[in-house]
Amino acid sequence: MAKNSDRPLKPATRLVVSGHDTTSYYGFVNPPVYHASTVLYPTAEDQVAHRARYQYGRRGTPTTEALEGALAAIEGPNCAAVCLVPSGLNAISTAILSVVSAGDHILVTDSIYRPTRVFCDGTLKRMGVETTYYDPLIGDGIAKLMKANTRAVFVEAPGSQSFEMQDIPAIAAVAHERKARVLMDNTWATPLYYQALDKGVDLSIQAGTKYIGGHSDIMFGTISANADAAPRLKETYHSLGLCAGPDDVFLALRGLRTMGVRLAQHHRNGLAVAQWLAARPEVARVMHPALESDPGYAIWKRDFTGASGLFSIALKPTSEQKVYAFMNALTLFGMGFSWGGFESLVILFDCSEYRTATRWAPGGPTLRFHIGLEDTGDLIADLERGFAAMAAA
Ligand SMILES: *Cc1c(COP(=O)(O)O)cnc(C)c1O
Secondary structure: OOOOOOOOOOHHHHHHHOOOOOOOHHHOOOOOOOOOOEOOOOOHHHHHOOOOOOOEHHHOOHHHHHHHHHHHHHHOOOOOEEEEEOOHHHHHHHHHHOOOOOOOEEEEEOOOOHHHHHHHHHHHHHOOOEEEEEOOOOHHHHHHHOOOOEEEEEEEOOOOOOOOOOOHHHHHHHHHHOOOEEEEEOOOOHHHHOOHHHOOOOEEEEEOOOOOOOOOOOOOEEEEEOOOOHHHHHHHHHHOOOOOOHHHHHHHHHHHHOHHHHHHHHHHHHHHHHHHHHOOOOEEEEEOOOOOOOOOHHHHHHHOOOOOOEEEEEEOOOOHHHHHHHHHHOOOOEOOOOOOOOOOEEEEEOHHHOOOOOOOOOOOOEEEEEOOOOOHHHHHHHHHHHHHHHHHO
């Protein structure tokens, strides 16, 4: 990695220069994609002593090391380990497994990504670990829910679908006092807009499928740990036999190089469309923490340095038929799960089906938007077309 003795490099520069020694590989800018399992040892003595720079494909290649190095540089100085895994959900389950044992208890925000809940209520419960869901707005009130066997507090900000902000430093202070780890799903902001490991988070997770990949063509996940959490994370990761495929690792590294400029554009485009939607008569509320009117704005402003392109709206009460007419009239918004690619998306969702610690009552149908890299004038014209179709339905 490039060094600068005078001052630490800014994130934009680290995204470009980290994770690869450009004097290696004959000077080519990018590391090659190693498709690899077996590593050959030159002599019997070397084989018996496991004496080699690389041991085995699953244990790392120059391609995976390049990406780990680049991610570590972006996570900042508190990052002691990065693990690359096949999906964001796997990053979540592996991080949780690295901090719990049978008989333990964990606290998970009610605003968590839904498949995380499925993992906690299924596999984790079967392993003898109990989960309590808490109100995302709880702050240091989390102290009331801590038990003697609470090993971890899982946070996600903003919340999945509903975008509540959490006071993570306040929660982390309580958790650490009680010797519990703090895990965060940091997919929305990425380390570029939220330096989780500097704000009390021990294990920071990203669905690399989203903004790291950035092109809707890979499944990938990352777990970054501070020095306290790194040894158990690495042990769990290796013992589960995890590794990410070489082509996805390559595409993740390629995506990472442009993540800064893409995110800046998602931020601008997302805010422009959110502001426009907030002024529409059909819209009851926009859930976007970087809007001054949002209840999470003060925390976002204090802790985050940017916003991505994902937010939700609640429509005023209307019929299902009218919502479908709105969605079906859109030509620039695809209807699909996932997000973080270059394209705009919309989905209809309903958190009331599964929240348990809080009541989800937005008052009308709720839509989640991902605002891509298109021209915002075109996107707004498309949404106008949708609202016209809604009125006519
Ligand atoms: C998509 C997503 C995940 C899961 O990522 P996959 O790669 O799809 O498994 C986890 N957390 C959040 C917030 C997500 O949006």
